[in-house]
Amino acid sequence: CGATSEDNLTWTLTQNNNGEDAPTYTLSIYGEGAMADFGYAPKASDDKKAPWYRSLESSLAEGETVVPISEIDIQGDVSYIGDYAFACTDVRAATFSSSTTNYGDEVYGYCPSLKKVVWDGFNPVDVKDGWVTAREDSGAFIPFGLFDQDPSLDTCVLDGVTYPAGELVVPGNVDAICTAA
Helix, strand or coil, X not given: CECCCCCEEEEEEEECCCCCCCCCEEEEEEEEEEECCCCCCCCCCHHHCCHHHHHHHCCCCCCCCCECEEEEEECCEEEEECCCCCCCECCCEECCCCCCCEECCCCCCXXXXXXXXXXXXXXXXXXXXXXXXXXXXXXXXXCCCCCCCCCCCCEEXXXXXXXXXXCCCCCCCCCEECCCC
């Protein structure tokens, strides 16, 4: 799932609840380098869908768009998380790796079960606003559409402290919040 042949990234899906009628999965990303960009899976061509989405897509009932990935585990030195990488999953919490310094658009967009963001490890350095393309600046930004269309998100955790439901908290290393984040 690397952006180029120089990026040594692989992925695996592990079933969390063997024997269940409605299995859920953990998506693990391993290695080092930048992840490829993907498209919004329900509407993207097959070559633009994240490979883990394609892997589980056939298990979806007609009209469903959210694949049963409930956990995401990033291991190694993943420097960039691609556009729509974890969008349209059933993930419950968004976590970050300190080795990741750049993010694409809509990384966790359209995740209806996403309830909590754990900001510990969020280390943006070179993020651009994917919507306001007239501006060229980049920096320690919360990326465009990071949590777009996530209606259950109501809990922030920062430095090990869980804030009351509905209280928005962002890390001190953030310079700007991009459109629809």
